[in-house]
Amino acid sequence: MFALVDCNNFYASCERVFNPNLRNQPIVVLSNNDGCVIARSNEAKALGIPMGAPAFKFEKIFKQKNIQVFSSNYALYGDMSARIMNILGEFTPDIEIYSIDESFLYFKGFDKIGLEQHLEQMKKRVEKSTGIPISIGVAQTKTLSKVANRIAKKYPQHTGGIYLIKTEKLRRKALHWLPIKDIWGIGRQHQKRLEALGLQKADAFTQLDDAWVRKNMSVVGLRLKKELEGEQTLDLNALTDKKAIATTRSFDYEYEDLSYITERVCSFAIVCGEKLRRQESCCQSIYVFLKSNRFKENTAYHNKGISVQLPYPTNSSLDLVKFAKIALNKIYQSGIAYKKAGVIVSKMTPQNAKQTALFTEENPKHFPLMQQIDALNQSLGKHTVMFGNQDLKHRWKMRQNHLSQNYSTKLTDIIEIKAL
């Protein structure tokens, strides 16, 4: 049986763990740059704050309804996530960490009663050790476990946060209940298509003709259908290295200035290098893009990107900067107000199995240099060693007006408990 474990309102719950005053309070957490709402507590959902709401349009409502607002604090969320995943790993060796707040687990050899008790213990353990509430859905396939999880979360009083689709009858009941748009793998485009055919619930989707689904929704759609029917087509995915690594950001304002944009793009390339070295990969392709503000009416939307093939696989930040600059200069146009830029590296090879081309210009000194820089930055703090292309004064800024402390990863931010 597959179990899907999902943390409830994860980011909002993390903020709450270290700040008990927030219990039962409406909370929202904002994206980078304090752009839009990416997490909401149940109370905030009840007040009608939609997912993805642009923060600037909701500021009044936040104040009026006394909603607590937080900038995203990824150091905190990442650390809490690691703790939770570690605990889950104690309950089964077969675990796929699917996202920062979700894991698929596989349980074999349990009878159904035994499994339910096991899961109850697991839920208690996580909640006691971390303070983060979770929901668990269990079924024959990953897709059905997603459905079960939804039921667990939607009816907590009834399910206690754990729901098993353990019989054929329950499977049918669940699919009859689940709206098409809430099926895992059905996004906006497919939703439109299916609803245009008059379908409303998941069971109607499973009654479609296989050939139609294959033709209109590709093999992905067909696999989905099988999974909902109880036939397993998806496996637990082993932990793998990333096949692409991206570092992209929106700017606080719009910029035309090439020197500013160059600095940002170089910094993104450097961060891509750090991420590559962390997973011990080299890349052989780098893609740089620039975008203008896509929400601005009356102005043409610019969105240009170009990929550059590297002459040899590398994870040296110096190399990446060099090629990122070449790419940037090919796409940059003066007179355009840019709002966002990014660097994406791909075509990975393992660092240790690197095949050196005959006529490379690769500098053998880069590797030990990068190792030293990474070590210094790790032990002494992120910005200890920076590169000449970077803005050493850190003049660029991200809006983060509501940042909480790094309660669990920074000694100076640890919470104090005061006697009254």
Added chain:
DNA sequence: TCTGGGGTCCTTTAGCAT
């Protein structure tokens, strides 16, 4: 003023070689 960031997989298409 102010609308995120980081991924995966699949299909289509263009270019190239046979």
Added chain:
DNA sequence: TCTGATGCTAAAGGACCC
């Protein structure tokens, strides 16, 4: 040498996820 059929690969774009 030209042409069409076939097959491969890479890039681009579209769908999805959190």
